[in-house]
Amino acid sequence: MDGDAVRERAAKLPREPGVYQFQTVESPRDHGGTTGDRAAETVVYVGKAVDLRDRVRSYADPRGERIRRMVERADRIDYSVTDTETQALLLEANLIKRFQPRYNVRLKDDKSYPLVQLTDHEFPRIEITRDPDPEATARRRADGGATAADPGVAGPRVFGPFTEKTRVETVVKALRETYGVRGCSDHKFSNRDRPCLDYDIGLCTAPCTGEIGRESYLADVESVVRFFEGETGVLADPLGREMERAAENREFERAANLRDRLDAVEGFHGGAGEAVASxxxxxxxxxxxxxxxxxxxxxxxxxxxxxxxxxxxxxxxxxxxxxxxxxxxxxxxxxxxxxxxxxxxxxxxxxxxxxxxxxxxxxxxxxxxxxxxxxxxxxxxxxxxxxxxxxxxxxPDALAALRDALGLDAVPRRIEGFDVSHAQGTAAVGSDVAFENGSADKSGYRRKKLDDRNDDYANMYDLVRWRAERALAGRDDRSDPDLLLIDGGAGQLGAARDALADAGWDVPAIALAKDEELVVTPDATYDWPSDAAHLHVLQRVRDEAHRFAVQYHQSLRDDISTELDNVPGVGPATRRKLLRRFGSVEGLRAASAAELREVDGVGEKTAETLLTRL
The missing domain is CATH 3.30.420.340 (UvrC, RNAse H endonuclease domain)
Incomplete structure (x- = not known):
């Protein structure tokens, strides 16, 4: 965009608080698609503003080189209006975490603030979310509508972000008890022939079975909207009256609960803010x-x-x-x-x-x-x-040493390790573990059931291709890694690199072979000293990927129905021990009676029965 395009767009923006996004738009053909596919949008910068029009107009004459490059790269500007400057601040943080824009300062984690959404269904649903319905927003854009935060536009309405999830949950429950707005999934809503438990306990007026008409239901939804737009009395007044009735009826526990709920409601829009502590x-x-x-x-x-x-x-x-x-x-x-x-x-x-x-x-x-x-x-x-x-x-630390030893462009703060496990082609699984700054990030662990086949290279290809495609499609909520570590040698590394190339995911990958602890890269093989700190980092990642894959493989294998199920004297516990000892039914067939008796729980009679049956 040039300065004139920015000024023209800014002139159409409201003079209200909000968040703006500079975006690039790429043709579907840039990614191998057809002209019928939707254009791909990439957010390159997110900012907040007290006055959207004035703030965006300032980018027509950028003061710094970085901002000038960002504006030139952008093709369009999108925006969302918020009620307050605080909401703009928090929404900006949410969007930076979600889109990881190239030109923003950003913390490398995935935490975000909760929002409250009223969906655009015939009977709207209320829900707490960190990712408002993207499909509904896309539908409205295609119809020429504005974003979900724009006032006065039909469609999903999003309120927030808010800083305290516990308070949001309390308020949403109070709203549902007062106005009966549904919180169920579309599947449950469309498949009911009688009201559910939420109706019985007063959380929903059951529009799914016609217990309330659409006009009355939408009037209740509008009361919920009025509360989130700042009309606290819409909820505080009925809660106060109910609290007084409970106290008059000497229901003191219920009255105390309502009092706490009323405090949360009255403080929701800042009415109960605490003074700065001394x-x-x-x-x-x-x-x-x-x-x-x-x-x-x-x-x-x-x-x-x-x-x-x-x-x-x-x-x-x-x-x-x-x-x-x-x-x-x-x-x-x-x-x-x-x-x-x-x-x-x-x-x-x-x-x-x-x-x-x-x-x-x-x-x-x-x-x-x-x-x-x-x-x-x-x-x-x-x-x-x-x-x-x-x-x-x-x-200098182990990760910096690893960067220098491998000739990487940056310190590999985030490393993901991959391994596959199977028993002669059965119960094949893959593991994907994550390490952040040298420590295991267990929230970033993933595992995948693979096609059963006795081919380590094909299994590794499928596993890495799966990870790459999820990352490129935005379906993986984790940060992109700085380095991939493959458990294996040159063959496994080659399969992984083929998967990366075919998917178009540009992430460096290396392998670590178990037997000789050789580090394999596309260009060389390294035999680092056994006491090298950067080798120890890779070993920890490799060993954890292996452990996680084997654990998943064993849990799947133990659940597989086998010919052992019908052998007298072999229960579930003994079956698991036999499969872990010999790997498969084929391994059991090749075992001698003496080898079978070495398994705890297998006596002479059971061993003979196994040999006869198998």
Whole structure:
């Protein structure tokens, strides 16, 4: 886009708070598709604004080289309106995590803030989500509609984001109890011939079976919309009346429960905000220090409870390409909302630099005291955090050594390991384990059932191709790895690289063979010293991938119905022991009576029966 195109688009935007996205649009033919396929949109930058029109217009004359390149690359600008500046701040954090835009500072994890969505069905459903219905949004765009956040447009309505999921859940349950809006899936809704349990306990008015007409139901939905648009009394008033009735009837436990619910409702739109805690009340304190180096930054966090340092960790943050001189304050402005997306905020934040005013205002509204220490114990804690950050950014470690040894472009902070396991072609499975900064990230583990065949190369090809296609299609919610490690030798590595090439996923891949611990790359084979720290990193990933694959394979194999099921004296426990010892029924057939008796639970009579039956 050029300056004139940006100004023309900005003139059509509202003067309201919100979030804007610069996007590129690629033809389907760029990806091997046909003219009938939908164009592919890629988000390259996400920003927030108090006034969308003024903020987007400023990009017509970009002040920095990085922003100028971003604007030139973009083909269109999309936007979403929010009710408040705080919502714009949190929605921006959500979208950065979801799309990982090239020109944004971003924390490499997948946490996000909850939103509340009312779907665009004939009888709308209310739900808490972190990813609003993309298909409904696409349908509305195709029909010429605006985005889901635009007011006055039919279709799914999304409210939020919100910082406290527990409070959101409390409010949504109270809304359902008051107005009976359904929360069931489409499948359950369309296949009912009588009301479900939600109707019996007062959570739903059962539009699925005609217990309420559409006009009355939509009136209740509109009351829910009014609440999320700021009309707190829509829910607070009936809750207050119900609480008073419970107290009059001496139902004190129910009255207390309603009181707590009423507190959550009245505080939902900021009416019950806490004052900023004084230093004497700050039981939990987080200290954040930033170190910048090249195209990355490291944020070190120290966590203190009641004056005692109880936790410390480090996080890698991506700095936009060509923007290595990004201020530490800008890094903190991006890090704080993204990191605390799904974590409890502390009473106080001690920071190495001041973040943007919007972040400080948000922290203030959330009751968090944010400051940059000048002297004393707080300054000492901050110095410690900065030392931890610089250690993460600068000191040579095992991952940096691995980068140098392999000639990689960047430190492989995230490594994924792959292995396959089967028993002579049966119960074939694949594992995909993830390591972040040298430590196992078990939330990133995945496994896959493969076609049964006795071909390790074909199995590895299918496993890596599956991972690559999911990543390219946006169906995998994990960050892309910096390095793939294949359990095996040159053959397995070749199969994996073929899969990457066929899928079009550009990720470096190497292999580690078990017998001689040789590291195999496309260009060379390395025999590193057995005490090399960077070799130990690869061994940990390889061994974990192997363990995870074998574990899944054994669980599948133990569940397979075999000819052992009909052998007298062989129960499920003995069957599992036999299959683990001999690998398969074919292995059992080749065993002698003496070998069979070595298995715990197999006596002479059972061994003879096995030999006869098999």
């Amino acid at each position: 230093r004497g009340d700050e039981r939990s304190v987080d200290v954040l220090g930033v170190a910048l180096e090249g195209d990355s930054a490291t944020v070190a966090r120290l966590h203190s409870e009641s004056g005692q340092l109880v936790e410390r960790d480090r996080f890698e943050v991506s700095v936009p390409e060509g923007d290595a001189d990004t201020r530490a304050g800008a890094v903190l402005s991006a890090f704080v909302p993204q990191y605390y997306a799904e974590r409890e905020l502390p009473d106080a934040l001690l920071l190495s630099e001041r973040p943007d005013a919007e972040v400080l205002e948000w922290l203030d509204r959330e009751g968090v005291a944010a400051r940059v220490p000048g002297a004393g114990r707080e300054a000492t804690l901050l110095d410690l955090a900065l030392k931890n950050a610089r250690r993460g950014a600068s000191e």
